[in-house]
Amino acid sequence: MNSRENFFISLNQVNCRINDACQNCGRDPGEVKLMAVTKTHPAEAADWAVEAGLRHIGENRVQEAAAKRPEVRQAGGFWELIGPLQRNKARLALETVDRIQTVDRLKLVSALDRLCGEIGKESFPVLLQVNTAEDPAKHGCAIEEAEGLVEAIRSSEHLRLEGLMTIGELTEDPVRIRATFRRLRELRDRLERACGLKLPELSMGMTGDLELAIEEGSTLVRVGSALFGTRL
Numbered sequence: 001m002n003s004r005e006n007f008f009i010s011l012n013q014v015n016c017r018i019n020d021a022c023q024n025c026g027r028d029p030g031e032v033k034l035m036a037v038t039k040t041h042p043a044e045a046a047d048w049a050v051e052a053g054l055r056h057i058g059e060n061r062v063q064e065a066a067a068k069r070p071e072v073r074q075a076g077g078f079w080e081l082i083g084p085l086q087r088n089k090a091r092l093a094l095e096t097v098d099r100i101q102t103v104d105r106l107k108l109v110s111a112l113d114r115l116c117g118e119i120g121k122e123s124f125p126v127l128l129q130v131n132t133a134e135d136p137a138k139h140g141c142a143i144e145e146a147e148g149l150v151e152a153i154r155s156s157e158h159l160r161l162e163g164l165m166t167i168g169e170l171t172e173d174p175v176r177i178r179a180t181f182r183r184l185r186e187l188r189d190r191l192e193r194a195c196g197l198k199l200p201e202l203s204m205g206m207t208g209d210l211e212l213a214i215e216e217g218s219t220l221v222r223v224g225s226a227l228f229g230t231r232l
Ligand SMILES: *Cc1c(COP(=O)(O)O)cnc(C)c1O
Pocket: 037, 039, 060, 082, 083, 167, 205, 206, 207, 208, 222, 223, 224, 225, 226
């Protein structure tokens, strides 16, 4: 992992990339939030991020997040689950993080809703993960399933849908990667019209493809290696 000093230098570079991308497409950099993805790194990583003013902390495994969060000294982080969620970890996830970005199937919607009722979460924020890369190996619902899931979340008692999340296609081809992000934005626009609700958050873009995601409308880029160095 990067040293603390290197983290702050890297953060500057990432912020420059975000600003340049915004400038290229005429967006206000204030519309794009930066999440620090701290998976595999110690609690210190989250401390540095929060100290630097980054609010969103991303973890992809529930148990790792549950072990790490109590060790963090800096208060004020908003922790988010960005990795696949099994139903047997749903309760721990709700008790550990502040938002779940990886809701992608009906059974998970009903399990989370029931558990929220049991543990007293009134209006728990979630994103719907959509597999816009149409990669069978990836998590996320199919584009055609999204509307049904949006309706299911909307009619749940305790979940609040704030937007959509996707992972860029695993390829070197920027045209194809960009297409994954564009499909998420277009889907969001269709869902807003079809369901008559607002889905403001578009979580897309990582270290390798954040510029493309920003140009296609990302409101939250999830960055790990560009901030903390390569993971072991
Ligand atoms: C690990 C991870 C990231 C961050 O990846 P980097 O390439 O290190 O920036 C973003 N999103 C998800 C879902 C991840 O699992």
